[in-house]
Amino acid sequence: MSALDDAPATGSKQARKQTAQQQKIVPSTVTTLVTVESPAADVDPWARGNRLRKDSWGLVMRRVWADFFHDALMDRAAAMTYFTLMAFAPTVLAAYSIATLVFSSRRGEVEALTTQFIETYVPRSMAEEAGNIVSSIIGSTREGTFALVVSVLISLFAASAYVRAFSRTANTVYGRVEGRGTIRTWALMWAITVVLVIGAVVVLCANLLRDTVVDSVIEPVALRLGLHGTVDFFGGIFMPVWNWLRFPITVVVALALIAVWYHFAPNVRPSRFRWITLGSVVALVTNLVVWGAFSLYIKYLAGVSIYGAFGTVMAVFMTVWLSNTMLILGIKIDAEVLRAKELQLGLHAERYIQAPPRSEFAAQQQVRAKKKLEERSGRIFAYAARGGQ
Incomplete structure (x- = not known):
């Protein structure tokens, strides 16, 4: 097969690679703690005056x-x-x-x-x-x-x-x-x-x-x-x-x-x-x-x-x-x-409900454990990027 015959195949591979790089996903988990914006002491979301409007x-x-x-x-x-x-x-x-x-x-x-x-x-x-x-x-x-x-x-x-x-x-x-x-x-x-x-x-x-x-x-x-x-x-x-x-x-x-x-x-x-x-x-x-x-x-x-x-x-x-x-x-x-x-x-509260948690101790431990796994995964990726050296 000639080089001209290989060109379309090579181009299609590059196109597929480019298309694959443009695909996106929505992660099911996060590895960072999110700070909630707790209301002031005199502000209560459940106060009688805070009734939901029609759009709410x-x-x-x-x-x-x-x-x-x-x-x-x-x-x-x-x-x-x-x-x-x-x-x-x-x-x-x-x-x-x-x-x-x-x-x-x-x-x-x-x-x-x-x-x-x-x-x-x-x-x-x-x-x-x-x-x-x-x-x-x-x-x-x-x-x-x-x-x-x-x-x-x-x-x-x-x-x-x-x-x-x-x-x-x-x-x-x-x-x-x-x-x-x-x-x-x-x-x-x-x-x-x-x-x-x-x-x-x-x-x-x-x-x-x-x-x-x-x-x-x-x-x-x-x-x-x-x-x-x-x-x-x-x-x-x-x-x-x-x-x-x-x-x-x-x-x-x-x-x-x-x-x-x-x-x-x-x-x-x-x-x-x-x-x-x-x-x-x-x-x-x-x-x-x-x-x-x-x-x-x-x-x-x-x-x-x-x-x-x-x-x-x-x-x-x-x-x-x-x-x-x-x-x-x-x-x-x-x-x-x-x-x-x-x-x-x-x-x-567009993304996260701002009510404070009862505790964040276990959540912090979970985030630290996930970060350690990501760091270990990063070392494997870096090793592969260096060509196994």
């Missing part, structure tokens, strides 16, 4: 929509679903142990409430199997008070993996890495898990306290103890009022649990603790819709599905995934509302 609401909705897909938040919800399933058994054991510790002299009543819960909320096709699973999980709680306390601590530590997964997702939503040390983070996530499990026990007990439970559990015990006035009080006064208060109390407790979760999970130090936020309300309402749809599936479709129990299991997985997605959506809304409020105060 538009920014919130656009950023939530764009970042929800760019940050792969549904994938992170899938990861949280995995930890949900892994934490199921420890959480059940912890909840049952807490209930047994509180009602240590009423173990039979606790078991009756557990059976009542399975009969009420678990499909008939899976009720027996669910009962066997729960019985095997709670079998270790018959070892005495000390063993119960130990099992609670260990079970809550195992269940906190789910809370830690949510904390990592929350940091991604706020556009930062974890700055708290490992011991501090794990201890805080364990404490949040304790609060969430206790709150879940309260919510479950509140929803299980119905006329059937009073008639089958509380009334026989009260009559054996001669507490006839208690029976009359529960049946004639308390239960009619409780039937009206059950749902509002459940909503209030659920909002409080979400508020605690949203406040302490991310590496963000807000100016104040807020019991009710737009994100927490959205998360709660959408979760009610998701679990309501699941209950309708169990009631009308689970028994006639050609997939049987397998279809029910898949429905559970899908419901848990959607539930976690809605929880992430809620904290994303709160983060973008905070960003918009900071922008209205003149803070440079």
